[in-house]
Amino acid sequence: MFDLPHFSSQLIAQAKNANCRHLVVLAGDLVWGAESANVFISGYPTYLWAGENAPENADSLSIKKAKKLLGQETHCLVFNAHNGFDADAFGALSGTVIGGGLLLLLVPSCWFDDTPTQLPFIQRLVRLLSQPDVLLIQQSDTFHPDLPSSYFAKNDYQDLRFGCLxxxxxxxxxxxxxxxxxxxxxxxxxxxxxxxxxxxxxxxxxxxxxxxxxxxxxxxxxxxxxxxxxxxxxxxxxxxxxxxxxxxxxxxxxxxxxxxxxxxxxxxxxxxxxxxxxxxxxxxxxxxxxxxxxxxxxxxxxxxxxxxxxxxxxxxxxxxxxxxxxxxxxxxTQPIRWAINDPLESWVFSALLLDTDVMPRHRLSTKASSEITYRTVPTEELIADEALLSSLFGLLINAHYQTSPNDISQLLDDANIQLLVAELKNDEDDSEQAASIVGCCLVSLEGGFDIDLAQQVMLGKRRVKGHLLAQSVAAHIGIPQGATQYCARILRIAVHPFLQQQGIGSSLLGFAQKWATQQQLDYIGTSFAAAPELVSFWRKAGFLPIRLGVTKDASSGTHSLLAVQPISDAAQSWQQCAVSLFAANFLSQRVEQFNNLESELFISLFQYSFTQIDIKKYMPLPQSFRDLQLSCYCRGGLGYDLAIASIESWLTEWVASDDFIHDPTAALAVVKVLQKQSWNTVVAQFSLPSRKHAEHALRSYITQHYQSSL
Incomplete structure (x- = not known):
């Protein structure tokens, strides 16, 4: 067995001298790993243990709390991965290690067996942990790894204005x-x-x-x-x-x-x-x-x-x-807490795909978007082709700012995740790749519950891990067939930023629908942060809203909208019912649950609801009575409180009509009349001097458009 204390002291001295950080992997059983980690820890004044089985009196935290340590510092970090590797937590905690420090990664020895049975993400991780810049020490080793090359140099800091470095x-x-x-x-x-x-x-x-x-x-x-x-x-x-x-x-x-x-x-x-x-x-x-x-x-x-x-x-x-x-x-861009070209930072960026980006404009093919082809990509291809995985992740990062390293493990390990891509054949002089991924769609296969489980889900008595679309249809709408039938949930869709607005996203969805049909699925759906432009995009693609989350999503800060497109006749039978229920519910929820909904989104969903419900039945007020009051109101008679039923009846029809145009004054009318906000709220939201000014703006808007609609 090699002299670990001597190796440790040499490594720490070199790291401190160069102000750089290193990743040390301790592969073996947990007891050996903890004992070996203590040898390195003894060379530092402070250390942090992340994960389970922390020694007594150690400064420790659970992996789930890793995100709370942003901005904090430690000399040495022990990351216990014996119970699994959380990529998000690892990325977050790696930044707490200061220059001259070490990150000690404790992993089971089976990760490095000659015949690994690990999940694809761990297989990829093991390959990356075998790179020269990583110091790998296995319990069975009789020799120590080579010390890293001493090519790192401390940053040449200066005492600048404000005490900056x-x-x-x-x-x-x-x-x-x-x-x-x-x-x-x-x-x-x-x-x-x-x-x-x-x-x-x-x-x-x-x-x-x-x-x-x-x-x-x-x-x-x-x-x-x-x-x-x-x-x-x-x-x-x-x-x-x-x-x-x-x-x-x-x-x-x-x-x-x-x-x-x-x-x-x-x-x-x-x-x-x-x-x-x-x-x-x-x-x-x-x-x-x-x-x-x-x-x-x-x-x-x-x-x-x-x-x-x-x-x-x-x-x-x-x-x-x-x-x-x-x-x-x-x-x-220049680091302060550690040296330029820090080996730990370089490895983390590469392993967690944090430094990926979309292909630059000049490298994109000049071919027309009509030459784009669509296909499914198996997991095996992603594991074998790091460049492909990197380009895919670059697209996702640019399209979805909440994309995180844990998405890599989900993509590689979850057998229910399917990847569909749009590829543009590269110009002949680009020899690096035959084609570039310019769009991607991640879908998750869900559903197929037996009827008893579906009923339990519908009644809120059971909750199955995953299957968010299938369970939402059953539990939030009351349709158990949504869980017994087979479906695909679209998790992400992304298009290269320089090729957007060219129909690639819509074509990618069309390919996804064809793929779902070939898989003999019953329906396909998605849940997204509700915004007017996204509602329009999904509706044009044939996905109709069936549920708007009553509370805002914690991660997006917006309400989530569930939309589906039926594929089989069996799904078609309940989808129309779900769509009608959505319309009726939204019109009933608009005052209480959704009175604070952003006006443009509210108008979009309000208009959609009246494509499913007969507006005449919804507003039974006789038109002769309504016209009598509105005529008086528009000429300065009556007040808002006295004509509210007639105003609401007319505005409902007006907003639902093809002639309606959304502008700030229209938004004021919608917020007050249809969403029933108080005058104080209206005055504050639209930056008006007083209620009198708000009432005048409303009366002027109704007078102008009511008279033009006659």
Whole structure:
């Protein structure tokens, strides 16, 4: 057996000298792994144990709580993977290890058997753990691995303005301060990989502002732990003591932390809002922050633990362009907490596909989109072709900012997941690949319950893991056939950003429907964050809404809409019933459950409902009575409260008609009359001086369009 203490001391000395981090894999039984880990741990002042079976008195946490440690630091991390490898947690915790530290990965020896029986994701992981930059130590070894080459060098830090360590960090501090000192409504989006000093820059800038002026700064993030570095760095710069409180005070200025929901509910009076780890906050909440506060800095990790800052910037950019077109983006690339080309960071990025991206525009084929072909891709092909897997994940990251490393294991290991792709044949001079993936669709096979289980699911007495579409039809709509029949749920659909709006997504769905027919499935469906453009896209593809979630989804911040398309006659029989139930329910829920629904989405679903329900039966008020009151109302007589039934009857027909056009005043009418919001809410939402102005706007709108409809 080799001398582990000697090897450990050499490795730690080299890592500290180069300010770099290494991944050490300890493959064997758990007792041996823990004992071996202790040898390395003894060389550091602090360490963290992630996972089960932590030693007594160890600083430890469960894998599920890994995301709460963003922004925190440790010298050495022990990651126990004997009970499974959580890619999201591993990615998150790897960033807590500072330069000169080690990440000790404890795995069972069976991972490296000559005849592995592991799931595909672990097979891929083992292949990557066998790379030269990984220090693999197996319990059966009689020799130690070679020490890594000593080609790493410490970063040449400078003592710059504000106490920053790199020029990029200095520029970031200046840009953050400019949000406050410059013009209103010019927010900053600051992105950086882990260890680049992003949170420190936020803290330094906050402290500088607090010393220069009387200011109240609000800070929000998914968790207070995310901003611990920010508050600590600000306190250091201010020269004051900090004891993990959620506020800092300095002379006449202060900085206070608010949870995102509390911030939007209470809307505290603050001069400057800092939103850290913004990619983990639902986009609708970010949009509300942008609306309410004039000076905002959004910061996010590019290769994050739950989705990516790059995907976040792509999606949120659209909203920024609409609300604050003069927003600014800045990135920090040079690491501070560890050396450039850090071996641990490089391995994590590669293994978790965090550095993937879509194919650049210049490499895309010049061939027409009509030459795109569609096919299914088996798991074996993804395992064997790392470039294919990487390009696929690049598409998903760009299309869905919540795409995370755990999606890799789901894609490779779940036998019910099917991958459908759109491929564009490359130009002949591109010899790297015959074709490029320009679109993908992930589907999950579900259903096939026996009737007894389906009945139990419908009554809420049973819940089966997975099968979200099949169980939702049974449990949320009351149709057990949705669970007994076989279906496919579309999990993700993505198209290359430079090839969107060319019908590729619709064609990909068409291929998915043909594939489902060949598989003899009964129906195909999806659940997505409800937005007007997405409702329109799915309806055009033949997917009709059958359920709108009453509460907002925690991850997206929006209501989820369930939509299905029948394939078999058996599914057709209940789908029409489900569609009619949706329409009737939505019209009944519009005042209580959905009165706060965004007006454009509300109008879209309101109009759809009247394609399924006879509007005349829904509004039984005789037209002669209605016209009598509306004529008086439009000429200045009657008040809103006295003519409400007639106004609602006419507006319902008007919104459902082909002549209706959505504009701000139309939205005001919908919010007040159909969603029954209070006058105070209407005044605030549409930035009007008073109720009198709101009533005047409503009367003017109805007068104009009622008279034109006669």
């Amino acid at each position: 790199t020029q990029e960090q200095t520029l970031a501090v200046e840009a953050i301060k400019k949000v406050v000192t410059g013009h209103r409504k010019r927010p900053l989006v600051l992105t950086a990989d882990r260890g680049r000093g992003k949170s420190s820059a936020l803290g330094i800038a906050a402290a500088s502002l607090m010393t220069e002026r009387r200011i109240r700064i609000g800070v929000t993030s998914p968790s207070f732990a995310n901003v611990n570095t920010l508050f600590t760095r600000a306190a250091d710069a201010l020269g004051i003591e900090y004891n993990q409180e959620k506020n800092l005070s300095f002379e006449s200025s202060d900085m206070v932390f608010f949870a995102p929901d509390t911030l939007l509910t209470t809307q505290p009076d603050i001069d400057f809002l800092i939103v850290d780890e913004a990619a983990a906050i639902p986009a609708p909440l970010l949009s509300q922050m942008l609306t309410h506060y004039n000076r905002v800095a959004f910061a996010s990790t590019i290769h994050g633990y739950e989705g990516t800052g790059r995907g976040f910037a792509i999606k949120f950019r659209q909203q920024l362009d609409l609300q604050t077109p003069q927003w600014r983006q800045l990135s920090i």
